[in-house]
Amino acid sequence: MTLLVGILMMLVAAAFVAAPFFRDAGDLTLNGVTSRDQLQHQKQEAYAAIKEAEFDHRMGKLSDADFAMLREKYTARAVAAMAALEAQNAQQRQASVGKPPASVAFCPTCGRRVPPRANFCPACGSSLKGVGMKNGKQKVTYRPV
Numbered sequence: 001m002t003l004l005v006g007i008l009m010m011l012v013a014a015a016f017v018a019a020p021f022f023r024d025a026g027d028l029t030l031n032g033v034t035s036r037d038q039l040q041h042q043k044q045e046a047y048a049a050i051k052e053a054e055f056d057h058r059m060g061k062l063s064d065a066d067f068a069m070l071r072e073k074y075t076a077r078a079v080a081a082m083a084a085l086e087a088q089n090a091q092q093r094q095a096s097v098g099k100p101p102a103s104v105a106f107c108p109t110c111g112r113r114v115p116p117r118a119n120f121c122p123a124c125g126s127s128l129k130g131v132g133m134k135n136g137k138q139k140v141t142y143r144p145v
Contacts, residue, residue, distance in 0.1 A: 039081045046078035
């Protein structure tokens with residue numbers, strides 16, 4: 001009986017250790033990491049692999065044919081990651097169309113940023129009260145960011 005339990009435990013441990021070798025690379029996901037982060041990581045890995053292949057080629061460790069093959073392979077990966085990143089950026093730009101741009105208040109004297117509802121400019125110290133008053137309310141100069 002104990003022999004069967006021991007064999008069963010060894011089979012379970014062997015299956016646990018060997019499972020990553022049989023899993024498809026596309027199935028691997030990192031918890032808490034966005035697809036944008038994954039694409040950035042993929043692009044950086046491809047760049048690093050290209051640089052390493054170039055170094056190995058210069059050192060004489062890779063033949064011209066091997067270097068060309070590796071460079072083409074990793075360049076394709078980097079281009080695919082960059083294309084996916086650009087597609088995500090385009091989607092974000094499309095989603096933000098129609099939203100008003102963020103505005104920042106600036107001091108009319110020195111032109112530096114002014115925190116909301118500030119009475120004095122933190123950079124030059126000039127008073128912001130009464131500047132740009134309209135209908136009894138303070139009007140602060142805004143510029144798009």
